[in-house]
Amino acid sequence: MVTLQTALQGTLALAIVLIEQFEGVEPDAYVDSVGVPTICAGLTKYPDGTPVTIGDKCSKPVCRAYLETLIEKEYIPRLVQIPGWDRLGKCRKAALLSFAWNLGPNFYGSTGFESLTQALDAGAKNPEEYERVPEILSRYTWAGGVQLEGLKIRRAEEGRVWAKENDGTMIYNCNIATFLQKAPIKSRYLSSEGRMGIEPGETLEVVATESIPATAHQWVTLKDSGERWTVYVPHWTIRTEQNEVAEKKEGDPIDWGNFDDRVSKYLTVGEALQWDKRRRPETGSDVERELISIGQQFDEIREAWGGPIGVVSGYRPEAINREVGGVASSYHMRGMALDVYPIGESCTMFYKWISKRWTGGLGNGCNLGFVHVDIRHGGRFHPRADGRPCCIWTY
Structure with missing residues (x-):
């Protein structure tokens, strides 16, 4: 069972770092600037409602536990009412939690926060609008009619953390005559209003993507218009606007x-990551190690196959896996699975070929445009056709 603590673990950790960075952690109760007894990271009362009194003492681990409890109890229940909250990644949630800890958990929809409320509302419909949030946060740097340097630094850091999840613009180049669709089904079942024809050579500017498990389709949000369509990924080549990598x-x-x-x-x-920065793994984590491992196996498959291979599904963190309706035990959540297809070649032929060379989990989704490979039980690629999948199924 997924608990609130499990689902928000990364968010809480990052939010606490931000809050403690700017509030400080004072283990001995003191009187704040407005005469209120305060302790830890700006607490004026404990999670059970008891007011802080002068003479109180707390260890730093206890201070952190109090902070975490108060965030879960009094802040998150209010912030989850913000439209689109569930689709925000941990960085953006943490930035809003830090902002709320400083200015109160009821800022959304309140007087004085109209611009921020409007940007959050608009972003829930068109993710491109979220790019305005850092600038709006930077306006909240005044207290008692004085602009405070500490608040300027805090708002800048919250904005920087928020911007980590700006996906930028992806360019989708059409390779095969295809359709944009309002549902991930065969185009012949859609009305003329439910599909739009696209010719080879046409391009789309995409500002957000969303995986659809067990299919080669993907939701995309178009730049400027904010329209959402599904695309059949094998019909497209995807690149970023910058298409640059620093020398490594x-x-x-x-x-x-x-x-x-x-x-x-x-x-x-x-x-x-399927062009979704909410999915970034922690450096040095088990997920990162598994992604590197399956990447190495992907390279071996690619070299032996002798042609380009596309990817329609990769790492899905637990929260995103739930959001898109993925299987609860999916190896995608561990960074141990890829759904792939041979570019310009028969998926069925590719499946027959790899089924003799793969020892991990293998799923035949060719009727949907992909083949699933995962590295459970040490699954590996065997170029001499002397391997057999440890488990096999058809979608």
Whole structure:
């Protein structure tokens, strides 16, 4: 069972770092600037409602526990009412929690916060609008008619953390005559209002993507218009607007915030995360290690196959897996699975070929445009056709 604590673990950790950075942690109760007894990271009462009194003492671990409890009890229940909250990643949630800790959990919809409320409302409909939030946060730097340097620094840091999840613009180049669709089903079942024809060579500017499990379709949000359509990924080539990677040396860490960086020789960060910065793994985490491992296997498959291979699904953190309706035990949540397809070649032929060379989990989704490979039980690629999947199924 997924608890609130589990679902928000990364968000809470980052929010607490931000709050403690600017509030400080004072283990001995003191009188604040307006005469109220205060302790820890600005607490004036304990989680059970008891007021802080002069003479109180708390260890730093206890202070952190109080802070976490108050965030869960009094702040998150209010912030979840913000439209689109569930689709925000941990960075954006943490930035809003830090802002709320400073200015109160009821800011959304309140007098004096109209611009921020409008930006959050608009962003829930068109993610491109979220890019306005850092500038709006920077306006809240005044107290008692005086602009405070500390608040300027705090708002700048909250804005920087928020901007970590700006996906930027992805360019989708059409390779095969296809349709934009209002549902991820065969186009012949849609009315003329439910589909839009696209010709080879046409491009789309996309500002947000959303995976659809067990299919090669994907939701995309178009730049400027904010319209949402599904696309059949094998019909498109995807690149970023910048398409640049800094020169790297062997052993340099992967820049998970750069879709053009590489997990391995052939697997890009964009493919592994499906162009969604909310999915970035922690550096040094088990998920990062598994992504690197499956990237290495992807390279071996690519080299042996002798042609380009596309990716329609990669790493899905637990919260995103739930959001898109993924299986609760999915290996995508561990960074151990990819859904792939041979570019310009028969998916069925590719499946038959790899089924003799793969020892992990193998799913035949060719009727939906992809093949699932995962590295459970140490699954690996065997180029000499002497491997068999540890488990096999059809979608």
